[in-house]
Amino acid sequence: MWAFIHKFGSPKWFYAISARLEPWCWALAALALGVGTLWGLAVAPADYQQGESFRIIYVHVPAALLAQSIFVAMALSGLVFMVWKIKVADMAATVMAPFGAMMTFAALFSGAVWGIPTWGTWWEWDARLTSMLILLFLYLGVIALRGAFARRDSGARAASLLALVGVINIPIIKYSVEWWYTLHQSATFTLTSRPAMPASMWLPLLIMLVGFYSFFTALTLARTRSEIVKREGDKRWVRALVDKEL
Amino acid sequence: MTPKRKQRLFALLGIVVLAAIAVGLTLFALRANINLFFSPVQIAQGQAPLERQIRAGGLVKAGSVARDPQSLDVAFTVTDYVEEVEVAYSGILPDLFREGQGVVVVGELQSDGRIRADKVLARHDENYMPPEVAQALEEAGYSPADYQQKAEQVVKELEARAGFQPDEN
Numbered sequence: 001m002w003a004f005i006h007k008f009g010s011p012k013w014f015y016a017i018s019a020r021l022e023p024w025c026w027a028l029a030a031l032a033l034g035v036g037t038l039w040g041l042a043v044a045p046a047d048y049q050q051g052e053s054f055r056i057i058y059v060h061v062p063a064a065l066l067a068q069s070i071f072v073a074m075a076l077s078g079l080v081f082m083v084w085k086i087k088v089a090d091m092a093a094t095v096m097a098p099f100g101a102m103m104t105f106a107a108l109f110s111g112a113v114w115g116i117p118t119w120g121t122w123w124e125w126d127a128r129l130t131s132m133l134i135l136l137f138l139y140l141g142v143i144a145l146r147g148a149f150a151r152r153d154s155g156a157r158a159a160s161l162l163a164l165v166g167v168i169n170i171p172i173i174k175y176s177v178e179w180w181y182t183l184h185q186s187a188t189f190t191l192t193s194r195p196a197m198p199a200s201m202w203l204p205l206l207i208m209l210v211g212f213y214s215f216f217t218a219l220t221l222a223r224t225r226s227e228i229v230k231r232e233g234d235k236r237w238v239r240a241l242v243d244k245e246l
Numbered sequence: 247m248t249p250k251r252k253q254r255l256f257a258l259l260g261i262v263v264l265a266a267i268a269v270g271l272t273l274f275a276l277r278a279n280i281n282l283f284f285s286p287v288q289i290a291q292g293q294a295p296l297e298r299q300i301r302a303g304g305l306v307k308a309g310s311v312a313r314d315p316q317s318l319d320v321a322f323t324v325t326d327y328v329e330e331v332e333v334a335y336s337g338i339l340p341d342l343f344r345e346g347q348g349v350v351v352v353g354e355l356q357s358d359g360r361i362r363a364d365k366v367l368a369r370h371d372e373n374y375m376p377p378e379v380a381q382a383l384e385e386a387g388y389s390p391a392d393y394q395q396k397a398e399q400v401v402k403e404l405e406a407r408a409g410f411q412p413d414e415n
Contacts, residue, residue, distance in 0.1 A: 127280050168266045198375060
């Protein structure tokens with residue numbers, strides 16, 4: 001039943017399959033980001049209250065969503081690494097962390113830029129903003145903890161554990177706007193009801209989401225592959241691969 | 247799955263569950279402090295401290311905004327459709343400030359029940375629409391009617407919860 005984890009976790013197999021997937025992910029990312037940016041910034045109508053500044057949503061929402069998804073993906077990779085000792089899972093978790101931290105910063109920064117004209121303040125210690133800042137610190141903590149050990153295996157285990165425990169913050173971010181009174185508005189999009197936004201506005205957002213997620217997938221595949229070459233450099237198949245390239 | 251792996255899996259999940267319970271209890275204990283603002287109902291019930299900096303949030307009541315033509319002074323009423331609180335402010339209001347809009351005011355609650363605000367923040371709701379749609383909605387006579395409809399709905403919800411009785415004045 002669990003054999004697929006070991007098959008997918010074999011560095012050689014992962015290297016081969018991701019090499020085939022990667023160009024498609026890059027192509028989809030370039031297409032969706034290009035179309036979504038043009039559509040969102042130039043074609044979509046302005047908002048009746050916020051005017052043009054609402055267009056920050058096309059960067060802010062994908063960045064915030066991706067930041068949380070990456071953290072969950074990182075924690076799951078950590079769990080797989082800790083339980084099954086799959087090296088590829090740890091390599092993936094390693095390369096995901098910096099990009100996740102960048103997306104968290106992008107969400108916080110774009111939110112602050114939007115907050116000045118809309119709220120009249122760029123920062124307020126409300127539950128949503130604070131829990132998102134904690135997510136950034138958790139990312140930095142995971143990155144720092146991994147580097148703080150002389151033995152890579154110890155660092156990997158410490159970072160996985162922090163990611164796993166830190167995942168508790170994700171539902172807090174998600175539900176912060178419902179559990180407490182916050183300055184940040186509640187979700188415009190839910191799975192159960194129609195979006196509180198017309199299609200002319202959410203279609204480009206959906207395309208941007210596809211673009212952000214495929215960019216992340218392509219980047220993670222590429223960086224995991226280079227991590228495999230780096231860590232598995234003494235394996236025969238890696239040396240054969242490098243010799244062929246040179 | 248070997249017994250050793252199973253053991254590791256359950257140990258890790260146990261750590262996560264315990265940490266989640268700890269965080270959950272902490273947040274539950276701090277729940278009042280995590281709220282960014284007091285609602286007018288909470289202020290009416292005396293939950294907000296007097297003459298200390300607090301935040302109050304709600305919607306600007308339609309027709310309540312009174313500007314002083316000689317200065318930047320402005321007075322308005324913040325409502326949650328159940329209770330109301332009057333706010334006095336002197337300064338520049340954010341662009342999104344208007345009647346019916348959600349706001350958070352930072353200031354001190356006076357003993358007469360009014361709030362002297364130092365800062366007014368506009369709160370954006372989760373609804374987005376192009377200007378034409380908003381105009382069409384208004385022409386169809388939606389926004390003021392919506393106010394009343396929402397008010398009734400909120401009162402019903404509050405009554406259903408813990409037998410809350412709003413003032414009849």
